[in-house]
Amino acid sequence: MADTTTPATPSFTYKSPCTWAIKGEAGSLNLDQTVLAAVSIGLKLELAEPGTYRVLGELELISKLVEWVNLYRPAGISVGPEKAPEKARLSFRVAPPCPPVRSAEIHAASEADRMVGRAIDAGLTVRCVGLNRFVVTGPTVRHVAWVMGLFALDRPKALKLMNLTNAQALAEDTAAPSVAVNVDLPTRSITSEIARDRDGNITNVKQLERTVP
Numbered sequence: 001m002a003d004t005t006t007p008a009t010p011s012f013t014y015k016s017p018c019t020w021a022i023k024g025e026a027g028s029l030n031l032d033q034t035v036l037a038a039v040s041i042g043l044k045l046e047l048a049e050p051g052t053y054r055v056l057g058e059l060e061l062i063s064k065l066v067e068w069v070n071l072y073r074p075a076g077i078s079v080g081p082e083k084a085p086e087k088a089r090l091s092f093r094v095a096p097p098c099p100p101v102r103s104a105e106i107h108a109a110s111e112a113d114r115m116v117g118r119a120i121d122a123g124l125t126v127r128c129v130g131l132n133r134f135v136v137t138g139p140t141v142r143h144v145a146w147v148m149g150l151f152a153l154d155r156p157k158a159l160k161l162m163n164l165t166n167a168q169a170l171a172e173d174t175a176a177p178s179v180a181v182n183v184d185l186p187t188r189s190i191t192s193e194i195a196r197d198r199d200g201n202i203t204n205v206k207q208l209e210r211t212v213p
Contacts, residue, residue, distance in 0.1 A: 021080065036117070038055060107132060139173050
């Protein structure tokens with residue numbers, strides 16, 4: 001006889017951290033200002049898709065972002081736990097061959113929101129280091145893409161603005177990382193022979209350095 005007992009609903013404890021997201025109209029002033037506020041608070045953002053930024057950071061900092069949104073109520077902006085898309089999305093990433101060597105600094109009383117937003121759109125990392133001051137880090141190829149989009153320039157003009165040649169830009173992203181070399185030196189001892197005259201004045205000093213076996 002078949003067992004018709006309804007199985008108990010299993011309970012799960014999720015170990016993965018809760019990730020939040022900022023959503024709005026891509027490139028809009030309200031979205032850029034919210035992104036700027038999040039970075040200024042100390043959160044790390046990455047572009048999930050146009051108009052959606054994934055928010056990474058401590059829950060305490062995310063709470064401050066929620067307070068900011070509730071206070072200023074930017075139109076068309078929502079902040080909440082990130083939800084998985086209805087259709088599966090597969091993303092691939094390639095780790096750079098060496099740590100990024102290029103950084104840029106944004107220091108502006110205005111337009112910082114747009115500059116920070118477009119930097120994150122280009123896949124760069126932005127962190128706040130002072131009042132209206134932000135440091136942008138990442139591969140040089142992404143810096144070039146950022147400048148191209150920010151100022152509506154083609155690649156040669158963007159490189160010229162950055163005072164770079166195409167070869168230099170490629171070299172920055174492919175340069176081999178520096179290798180630390182540890183050298184164990186032998187223990188050395190130094191013996192000094194001091195000669196004095198009858199009045200006690202030093203007339204000669206001889207130092208002998210040798211390796212201690």
